[in-house]
Amino acid sequence: MDRSEATLLPVSGGSNEGGDQPSVPPRKWSPLFWAILKFMCLYHHQTVVPPKRICFGCSVDRFRKRSHGSNGASGNEERHDADMEPLLVRYEYKDLDTRLMDARRGTGEEGSPLLEQEGACPVCDTLWWNQDGVVEKYIEEEIGIGWWNHRGSGILSSLFLVGALTLVIIDIVNYMDQLWGRPDLILQLMRKTTLYVGLLLYPALVLSSKLRSLLPTSLHNFQWSSPLNVRFLIRRGQFLDIGRKGLPGKLMLFLFLVTPLIAALYRFLIFVVISQCVSDWSTVVTSLVGVIFGQWFGLLVYLLYFTRVSFQREFDLLLIYFRENEGDQTRCRGAFYTTVLDFDCFKQLVNLVIFVLLPLGIFSVSSNLTYEYMFADDACIEVDERNINVAHHTLRLAWMEILFMSCSFLAAVGGLQAEYVFDNFVIRLFHLRSGGHWIFWRSVMRDIAYVGDNHSHFLLVTTAFSFVSLFMAFNFANQDVADLAVCNDTLHVDLCV
Numbered sequence: 014m015d016r017s018e019a020t021l022l023p024v025s026g027g028s029n030e031g032g033d034q035p036s037v038p039p040r041k042w043s044p045l046f047w048a049i050l051k052f053m054c055l056y057h058h059q060t061v062v063p064p065k066r067i068c069f070g071c072s073v074d075r076f077r078k079r080s081h082g083s084n085g086a087s088g089n090e091e092r093h094d095a096d097m098e099p100l101l102v103r104y105e106y107k108d109l110d111t112r113l114m115d116a117r118r119g120t121g122e123e124g125s126p127l128l129e130q131e132g133a134c135p136v137c138d139t140l141w142w143n144q145d146g147v148v149e150k151y152i153e154e155e156i157g158i159g160w161w162n163h164r165g166s167g168i169l170s171s172l173f174l175v176g177a178l179t180l181v182i183i184d185i186v187n188y189m190d191q192l193w194g195r196p197d198l199i200l201q202l203m204r205k206t207t208l209y210v211g212l213l214l215y216p217a218l219v220l221s222s223k224l225r226s227l228l229p230t231s232l233h234n235f236q237w238s239s240p241l242n243v244r245f246l247i248r249r250g251q252f253l254d255i256g257r258k259g260l261p262g263k264l265m266l267f268l269f270l271v272t273p274l275i276a277a278l279y280r281f282l283i284f285v286v287i288s289q290c291v292s293d294w295s296t297v298v299t300s301l302v303g304v305i306f307g308q309w310f311g312l313l314v315y316l317l318y319f320t321r322v323s324f325q326r327e328f329d330l331l332l333i334y335f336r337e338n339e340g341d342q343t344r345c346r347g348a349f350y351t352t353v354l355d356f357d358c359f360k361q362l363v364n365l366v367i368f369v370l371l372p373l374g375i376f377s378v379s380s381n382l383t384y385e386y387m388f389a390d391d392a393c394i395e396v397d398e399r400n401i402n403v404a405h406h407t408l409r410l411a412w413m414e415i416l417f418m419s420c421s422f423l424a425a426v427g428g429l430q431a432e433y434v435f436d437n438f439v440i441r442l443f444h445l446r447s448g449g450h451w452i453f454w455r456s457v458m459r460d461i462a463y464v465g466d467n468h469s470h471f472l473l474v475t476t477a478f479s480f481v482s483l484f485m486a487f488n489f490a491n492q493d494v495a496d497l498a499v500c501n502d503t504l505h506v507d508l509c510v
Contacts, residue, residue, distance in 0.1 A: 040256030041157030054170035066140035070347035104244040136347035144254040203380040212306040215313045237361035249323035273307030283406045318425035328438040340450040363431045
């Protein structure tokens with residue numbers, strides 16, 4: 014695909030009176046970005062930069078024209094599903110790689126969105142904005158993806174995810190067999206369970222994203238998985254000037270990578286050196302897998318930050334686009350909905366993560382506090398200096414992990430929800446209103462109200478679930494754990510299990 018000339022928009026703050034300026038080839042993006050995607054097993058599609066990007070308005074128009082033009086022909090419903098695919102699953106085209114290969118061979122389907130001439134829609138061009146509002150179209154070779162996404166990347170990443178999950182599930186079955194049904198070890202069971210659920214969050218999300226890519230039209234309601242699609246992340250990277258400035262939030266990325274490593278090293282020291290527990294090859298393997306899962310969680314949180322700052326920049330450009338095209342309802346509405354559809358996917362992912370982490374954090378804090386009080390009063394604990402020493406270290410490690418999970422998420426998203434990013438955009442958009450285009454602005458406010466009414470109910474469900482978790486945690490904390498063990502000065506806590 015030939016890259017068209019870059020068009021300088023008023024968004025960049027300059028003028029373009031002399032016509033289109035010559036295209037400047039984009040710099041190759043930081044190899045660290047591609048390495049992160051590789052390590053996170055996100056590669057799935059063979060083609061990650063589609064030659065044609067279609068805005069919301071063009072997707073709807075194409076669907077309307079084709080749905081009204083067949084007059085009930087045979088197989089019409091299947092055609093409708095195919096025509097709506099760019100709108101429902103914008104980043105999970107099931108047959109994009111096949112269509113692209115056919116297009117290059119000149120055997121593609123007539124009328125395919127990927128084979129239409131580019132540049133026909135100015136709103137579609139906004140999908141190629143860079144950080145300055147310049148339409149900068151590119152292909153994969155120009156941004157440096159190269160061998161990072163080879164032909165077998167999707168299969169290998171899926172196999173690695175499944176293999177890591179299998180090892181962790183084996184470890185879970187092992188500790189469940191040792192801890193389940195033992196009242197004196199219920200605290201250890203709770204603490205291990207909350208830790209494993211937190212670590213399993215990322216691979217579960219990625220496998221869901223890959224499953225949606227395999228079955229896009231069947232799972233188009235899994236929109237929260239799109240932000241974990243490489244195509245989505247590449248479009249987010251357009252607004253961050255990765256080729257010149259590198260990845261944003263380098264200090265945050267460093268902390269999100271180093272902290273899980275420190276926690277993993279501390280855990281190794283506790284259970285191998287300090288506790289002198291018997292270790293075998295399975296312990297070493299599960300420890301290494303635990304390191305990988307910890308890194309995955311840290312990088313998941315970083316991707317939330319990466320996506321959030323990208324949307325903040327895109328909304329800034331969209332504000333200027335509204336100002337320069339005030340009164341043009343078609344352009345502004347098309348650009349607005351195209352951006353908001355992507356942001357809604359990100360918002361749903363953030364809500365899903367907080368839906369898991371908030372109740373998890375409540376259970377973790379309550380179990381650790383109960384653990385603290387239990388070891389502070391050894392009336393029911395058999396005096397064992399090694400166990401007490403290990404218990405204090407594991408408590409410090411647990412508080413460290415709780416603090417990292419909560420603080421990293423809050424720092425990455427900027428709060429418990431990402432909705433404030435859109436709210437700030439709306440507030441600033443209202444300041445642009447002028448009396449000369451009241452019909453246009455009434456339409457804009459109607460669109461904003463529609464999007465607002467479409468807000469997710471995840472917060473309500475999360476809040477309710479968190480209150481239930483808090484109630485259960487308090488009720489558990491009110492129990493006399495020692496009495497559960499019927500210890501009478503004989504409780505012995507074995508921290509090697």
